[in-house]
Amino acid sequence: MFDHVTLGVSDFQKARGFYNRVMPALGLPLLWENSTMLTYGAGNEVFGLQLDGASPRRGTHVAFRARDRESVNLFHSEALAAGGIDAGAPGIRPEYHESYxxxxxxxxxxxxxxAVFHDTKK
Structure with a gap:
């Protein structure tokens, strides 16, 4: 069901120090990081932390696994019809990986x- 969950942080270095100790205790090592994100996990399930600019993110980010591209497209159109606000139209996100x-x-x-589909057939 879940691809990943991301929480916002207000102090990136403090969060890094905390989670770099806590997550390995659960068998979830640091998988990758950049200047605003940390990602921990195992296999295809990941947990992340992100600093957006100088302030923490509002709300929680949850990514649901989709069956295919059509499901991602339907998710987006149904969410908009139900009153959601567009935060990124369906499409490839090469900044994550080439089939995201x-x-x-x-x-x-x-x-x-x-909603995310890891399209390995491209």
């Missing part, structure tokens, strides 16, 4: 939700 097909929505409470 996703769409992003802010729900009525401001939570960030995503």
């Amino acid at each position: 097909y996703a769409a992003f929505i802010n729900d009525p409470d401001g939570n960030r939700i995503e």
Whole structure:
């Protein structure tokens, strides 16, 4: 069901120090990082932390696994029809990887939700 979950942080270095100790205790090592993101996990399930600019993200980010590109497209159109706010139309996100097909929505409470299909057939 879930591809990944991301929480916002207000102090990136403090969060890094904390989670670099806590997550390995659960068998979830640091998989990758950049200047604003940390990702921990095992296999295809990951947990992330992100700093957006100088302030923490509002709400939680949850990415749901989709069956195919059509499901991602349907998720996006249905979410908009139900009152969601577009936060990224369906498409390839090469900044994550070359087959990452996703769409992003802010729900009525401001939570960030995503549908993602890891399209390996390209």
